[in-house]
Amino acid sequence: DTGVSQNPRHKITKRGQNVTFRCDPISEHNRLYWYRQTLGQGPEFLTYFQNEAQLEKSRLLSDRFSAERPKGSFSTLEIQRTEQGDSAMYLCASSFGTSGITGELFFGEGSRLTVL
Amino acid sequence: AQKVTQAQTEISVVEKEDVTLDCVYETRDTTYYLFWYKQPPSGELVFLIRRNSFDEQNEISGRYSWNFQKSTSSFNFTITASQVVDSAVYFCALSSVGFKTIFGAGTRLFVKA
Numbered sequence: 040d041t042g043v044s045q046n047p048r049h050k051i052t053k054r055g056q057n058v059t060f061r062c063d064p065i066s067e068h069n070r071l072y073w074y075r076q077t078l079g080q081g082p083e084f085l086t087y088f089q090n091e092a093q094l095e096k097s098r099l100l101s102d103r104f105s106a107e108r109p110k111g112s113f114s115t116l117e118i119q120r121t122e123q124g125d126s127a128m129y130l131c132a133s134s135f136g137t138s139g140i141t142g143e144l145f146f147g148e149g150s151r152l153t154v155l
Numbered sequence: 156a157q158k159v160t161q162a163q164t165e166i167s168v169v170e171k172e173d174v175t176l177d178c179v180y181e182t183r184d185t186t187y188y189l190f191w192y193k194q195p196p197s198g199e200l201v202f203l204i205r206r207n208s209f210d211e212q213n214e215i216s217g218r219y220s221w222n223f224q225k226s227t228s229s230f231n232f233t234i235t236a237s238q239v240v241d242s243a244v245y246f247c248a249l250s251s252v253g254f255k256t257i258f259g260a261g262t263r264l265f266v267k268a
Contacts (some may be wrong), residue, residue, distance in 0.1 A: 064265070068177055072255070079261075080260060080261070081159075081246050081258035081260045081261045081262075082200070082246070082258045082260050083258075084256070084258075095255055106222050122256075125211075128198075129156055129198070132200075141188045141204050141250040141256070142205075143190060143202040144190075144192075144200075144202065144256060145202065146192075146199055146200040146201075147199070148198065148199050149160070149198060
């Protein structure tokens with residue numbers, strides 16, 4: 040299967056701990072996105088990359104959140120000093136896009152974070 | 156500012172009924188893309204359709220059809236002869252020149268047998 044892969048699928052942590060999620064996009068896709076989804080809500084944009092460059096980060100994202108995409112392949116999303124409000128499903132998506140063209144997003148199954 | 160509004164939070168229909176999911180969007184850009192995604196109970200979001208701002212032709216794919224009207228900033232989705240397997244949350248989304256895609260809050264569709 041060559042879809043978007045995320046791990047771990049579920050992470051339970053105590054408040055104040057750091058967590059890291061990994062996303063492996065579809066190999067030929069140059070864009071990678073992170074979203075957060077809470078129950079009953081639509082996906083909320085966090086950040087996105089085109090190749091290895093992080094082009095936009097949501098203003099709603101605190102400094103405790105950081106994302107990387109070294110070498111333009113897989114990406115990691117780290118949350119430091121987790122808070123209970125960080126509990127959510129973290130979704131990764133990838134797409135192919137060029138200047139002026141936005142392709143559809145292909146989503147992974149998500150990483151569910153529970154902060155106790 | 157960009158915004159996607161899905162005013163219908165939940166819709167419940169009986170199998171074989173037709174149902175329309177509404178989507179209204181806001182953007183100042185002249186070039187943009189609109190999407191619909193389906194999120195079944197299993198959880199993974201699945202792409203259904205993409206439409207760019209220069210193509211107002213309606214599209215039909217099997218039981219699914221989409222009506223794009225720039226004059227009313229709407230991109231509505233109709234399921235004809237609904238089936239139980241259509242039960243899911245449906246999201247409308249917008250992507251503009253900034254390339255990020257924003258989503259509406261979603262409409263949960265229940266199709267009862």
